Amino acid sequence: MSRRLPPILALGALAILAVSACGGSSASVRTDPKDILTAALKSAQSSTSVHIEATVDGSLSIDLTKSGTGTPFSLTGTTAIADIDIAKQAAHATFSAPALLGLSGDLIVIDGSTYLKSTLTGDQYTQTKGALGPLPVGSSAPLDLVAQLDAILAKPGVAPTKGDDVACGGTQCYTVTIELTPLELAALGADSATATLPVNVSDATLTLQFRVEKGTDHLAGLTATLASPKDGTLKVDLVLSKWGAAVTITAPPADQVKPAG
Secondary structure (H helix, E strand, O other): OOOOOOHHHHHHHHHHHHOOOOOOOOOOOOOOHHHHHHHHHHHHOOOOEEEEEEEEEEEEEEOOOOOOOOEEEEOOOEEEEEEEEOOOOEEEEEEEEOOOOOEEEEEEEEOOEEEEEEOOOEEEEEEEEOEEOOEEOOOOHHHHHHHHHHHHHHOOOOOOEEOOOEEEOOEEEEEEEEEEOHHHHHHOOHHHHHHHOOEOOOOOEEEEEEEEEOOOOOEEEEEEEEEEOOOEEEEEEEEEEOOOOOOOOOOOOHHHEOOOO
16 A cells, blocks of 8 residues: 555555566475565565556545545546566556546656656646656655565564465466554554545555465465445455566657646
């Protein structure tokens, strides 16, 4: 739950916290849930790139005016696809949220700039130097999120559990689940997220289910469910692939970027 990223990208950024692009493989069978996640964390340090596909279902109350009263927004049908070059601190993402006035768009982060175009802003990119709202330029965020997961595992009372193995991406995956209470979320800074984002998470629980490839320790998927008794439930499912594959991310042509004004 990043308090610096827009909702879709924040959850997209949360997925790569345990990604492995190369190395870290092990043929041994892992039975301890913390061992499974720790192995993924270690291999994440050598990650160079990753492809992410996200789908979102559910609704949350969003307080756009910071009045203290939220309005329910359905995010069912929302999708995002992203290629992230961690080594070069670059990313290219497309997103679509049909339930939000048919919103869709394209976002590029490269060379210290963010380029965004959407159905709300027109057919040209808007360039922002440094950062776009709460979005950090570059891709140090994945490494920050690795540290956040490490912090979660170190918290007293946080006990990941191992579930049944499942088929994923043509192979078999371990499943590991972490359930965080409102108090545990608060201890990890969720109160600050409530203050920053137009979503109240002070009474919410967060369930994270990781799917980790057996034998390679690659993260194949992550399902995150945020549930609030008052503000609704949001479920995000992410599928990860193409670890370490060559990826080319470039800034849009100058004639596709709005002149600075």
